[in-house]
Amino acid sequence: MTTVETPMGYGSMRRKEDARFIRGRGNYVDDVTLPGMLYGAVLRSPFAHARIVSIDTKAAEAHPKVRAVITGATLEGLKLAWMPTLSYDTQAVLATDKVRFQGQEVAFVVAEDRYAARDALELIDVEYDPLPAVVDARRALDPDAPVIRDDKEGKSNNHIFDWSSGDKEKTDRAFAEAEIVVAQDVLYPRVHPAPLETCGAIADFDKVTGKLTIWCNTQAPHAHRTVYAMVAGLPEHKIRIISPDIGGGFGNKVGIYPGYVCAVVGSIVTGKPVKWMEDRSENLMSTSFARDYHMRGEIAATRDGKIKAVRVSVIADHGAFNGTAQPTKFPAGFFHVFTGSYDLEAAYCDVTGVYTNKAPGGVAYACSFRVTEAVYLVERMVDVLAYELHTDPAALRMRNLLRPEQFPYASPTGWEYDSGDYPRALALAMDIAGYDDLRAEQAAQRARWAAGEGGGTLTGIGISFFTEAVGAGPRKHMDILGLGMADGAELRVHPTGKAVLRISVQSQGQGHETTYAQIVAEELGISPDDIEVVHGDTDQTPFGLGTYGSRSTPVSGAATAVVARKVRDRARIVASAMLEVSPDDLEWEKGRWFVRGDPDQGRTITEIALAAHSSLELPEGVEGHLDATTVYNPPNLTFPFGAYICVVDVDPGTGQVKVRRFIAVDDCGVRINPMIVEGQVHGGLADGVGMALMELIAFDPDGNCLGASFMDYLLPTSMECPSWELGATVTPSPHHPIGAKGVGESATVGSPAAVVNAVLDALKPYGVRHADMPLTPAAVWRAIQGAPLRT
Ligand code: CDP
Structure with a gap:
């Protein structure tokens, strides 16, 4: 690729965010250090399937640097031992009755440093009663297969759902009439997204203001905020999710993991910010x-x-x-x-x-x-x-x-x-x-x-x-946990013609800060270098469902173009007031409205931005400033x-x-x-x-x-x-x-x-x-x- 100059729109411009990444100035969750911050570590199950007989945490609690040891029993008291999954199932935050996979979360230690937290895990004594495990999915529905989810009332097998699509009869007919039929068993084996940066969060609950701030490398900050509010019963406007730079997601950073919830509980219990970062083995064994x-x-x-x-x-x-x-x-x-x-x-x-x-x-x-x-x-x-x-x-x-x-x-x-x-x-x-x-x-x-x-x-x-x-996706067809899959965008052009775009999707390395600025540049004729893209902070960005499934450009990219066009329409009205002509008599060329038939009579977007913030008299009902918002529901x-x-x-x-x-x-x-x-x-x-x-x-x-x-x-x-x-x-x-x-x-x-x-x-x-x-x-x-x- 050779073209590297900054275009006023689409083209192969260098990534704006790389200025900080190649200098080692990225800001990832594990780079964030808060005053008085404590560190969490998760004790995990060595068994794939076992009943928990007892958990003794006394020795760990006696460790001089340990501030709290949280178990399933602690969470049960807070009604947080189980959490909803994104598929309307439930998942143990910390195991209470049984462990159901190797690496499952059993206890959470909060300590003054991460080494002490890890050391203290060794001091927790868990007695397990091992059970036979179901490993081959094709055997999971056998009548004698051990029942994994006996926590669910009345559950007597390992069945989750049956789902079908298409026309069975018509298809069977086509097969019956076919000249040749081929059949093949094909396995798509279990793999892992394995992003370079593992999952992690810092929870900081402020008892005075009641505000919970969570730094988390999530691909969907807004959806996380809503889910935390629903699950923990915390008011949504008091929750702020900050998703800073992310070292790859690939779907691994969509869900809410027990470690995040434990960090929140740890912060509420200790009154201090609590950081939890999983290591590579934890990432491969337990998360998604x-x-x-x-x-x-x-x-x-x-x-x-x-x-x-x-x-x-x-x-x-x-x-x-x-x-x-x-x-x-x-x-x-x-x-x-x-x-x-x-x-x-x-x-x-x-x-x-x-x-x-x-x-x-x-x-x-x-x-x-x-x-x-x-x-x-x-x-x-x-x-x-x-x-x-x-x-x-x-x-x-x-x-x-x-x-x-x-x-x-x-x-x-x-x-x-x-x-x-x-x-x-x-x-x-x-x-x-x-x-x-x-x-x-x-x-x-x-x-x-x-x-x-x-x-x-x-x-x-x-x-x-x-x-x-x-x-x-189209809201009427697609939601996750009842949240429709539409995304918002807000665009504000400052008096000097520089712009800030706020979007709901969250880059994990895909270059959104560059490409979304390029969309605005293409629509308004402002240089992409003069457009700041803000994302990954629920207090600063409009609601939306986040980045996965290559949905950012189809949804937020569209929202960005739409909101920029709204700003362009507003700019037209301001330009018409400046030029004292009807808006209908104006034509657009990239970066400028001009009078049809008299191209010398025109105003650039920068001139219009200043005028929009000035004392210029605008037509009745037209507000000043140059900004717009939108919510894009893809058709x-x-x-x-x-x-x-x-x-x-x-x-x-x-x-x-x-x-x-x-x-x-x-x-x-x-x-x-x-x-x-x-x-x-x-x-x-x-x-x-x-x-x-x-x-x-x-x-x-x-x-x-x-x-x-x-x-x-x-x-x-x-x-x-x-x-x-x-x-x-x-x-x-x-x-x-x-x-x-x-x-x-x-x-x-x-x-x-x-x-x-x-x-x-x-x-x-x-x-x-x-x-x-x-x-x-x-x-x-x-x-x-x-x-x-x-x-
Ligand atoms: O949702 P996610 O960002 O992972 O995927 P995407 O929407 O396919 O975009 C990946 C990157 O490629 C983003 O920076 C896009 O803006 C860019 N892209 C592009 O330049 N042109 C396209 N037609 C599609 C994506």
Whole structure:
């Protein structure tokens, strides 16, 4: 990327926030130190499932630096032992009766420093009576499975919900009449968002004013405030959530964790601010896993490759408490976008959610709720079909992709895709990749192997085409805990023409301070450097549901454009008073209103801003100043899409996979800052390589978590990633004020299938049709054992 000057609108300007980040001047929760601050630490369960017989805290309380020890019993007295989850379930803040996953919160120590708090945890004596654990979600509904949630009255099994989408009868009919049906069990394993900065909070309760201030690296400060008010019975206007700089969220920082609630209680009990920061193992073991979907997919098609219908059945592992963050109407998130990017006659899915003795969560890890699972499934299934039909997977996709003239497209599961030109994106990706040459190279290589002259690595070429559904969402369809998913924006232009924009979404590194200033710049012609973007403080920003599911640009980005246009309309009236002409006689060019037909007669936005604050007489009913507010309720989601091609070299001797090339063509409508978009795509592609090849939160049969450090839970580094080859098409969203669609998570959603499809393409000569992620060397090696090389 070479363009770095500051544009007066859209373009690849450097990120404003980087001035402080690259100087080490970011301000993260753990950088905040308050006078008299104490430190909290959480005692966690060593068992996945056990009854608590007793907890003895006397020795810990006697530690000279300990100020308080809080247990489930303490919280029970305050009616805070259980809290609601974002999915209308309950979750233990500190365990009272039983522990239900390894790493569950059992007690909270508040001490003068963090070392003393940790030391004192060792002094707490908990007697457990271990119980058998439910680890495999597919066994959770067995009649003899131990009941995990016996805290819930009348609960006699581990069932959470059944949910379905689509037309079952029509789909079954399509399957009955199909020329070919392929079916495949596909696991999207349990992974973790693993942001660089772990979760943490500082609670400061002021007994005199009754004000509770919480510094917390949350992705949704306003929603947190409301939930604290509802749960703790504190008046909402006395709660302030400050969400400072955040070192990555990816869905991990949406929920309210027991540690936050304990910090609040700790502050109320001690009268001092209390900080709680989890460490890496705590983060991986206890806060919000993602995926864990056991899926069975089926495709019905004609022998010449026309896909007719898709049918899916899912067991969703939700851990010990249903803590997923999904819009209320959709317990399986947006999984019903599983029909993908194809023109289908019918589709149907059913999803059953179950409890297991694992950490709660099921968060939208860098995706719009469950879109990633859906995209992975359908893209794997299309390759399985291509395998069975002995056809090229690119040609099969091209044949079935939705055509541009079908938009807006009503999907068989109830979505309205807003806009798209899918064949163009796939053609571009194939062009960048040199697809035909790659296939020719692969054919020659296979011929050598078949002639017994093989050796070294096998080349695989994998494709995925994805459609995301981002920007939750229209209020009438989407809420979280009853809070409608609309977001506010406020814009104030000062007398000297400098502006402050206040928004409800919260950046975790995506560059909002830059891109939202660019939207105002584009609309008003003020330099982005002269626009301050304020976010992440509930006392300073309008209400809204926060940043996740790539919803910021579709919702708050739209709110920003709308509020800037309101200011522009106000500026027109002021300009008309200044120029003594009717507002109808004025025309806008970026940064200036001028008299139609007499362009020299005009006023710049800076001149107008000063006049708006001056003694200039304004028309009857027009208030002075230059500001506006808005609440944006999106009419629909936006549907970004993309075509990805991955080239891998697989060593059949060791199972080692090397990603040689990765081509990503993304379409997110109008790009506000192409450089930031590319950065978002780079990160997501690395994420995809990680999930496809190495990331897994694994458990042993007793429910012991085997992936609780970065020694076991492997993340991709630059060593595993190729130099990304990006391309773009631009199909504006017709309903978004600036035609933008979200993009933050597109690459995480689209890339795992491309990598996995590439590995399985490489293994095709061995007759391997499917293998589950992560495709570690051991998994790849295992997949080809006993499978003779076919020629
Ligand atoms: O909600 P989140 O910020 O994670 O995702 P997003 O709305 O897709 O935006 C990610 C970043 O890319 C933000 O800085 C956006 O403003 C920017 N972006 C852009 O420049 N153009 C787009 N069409 C979409 C996003």
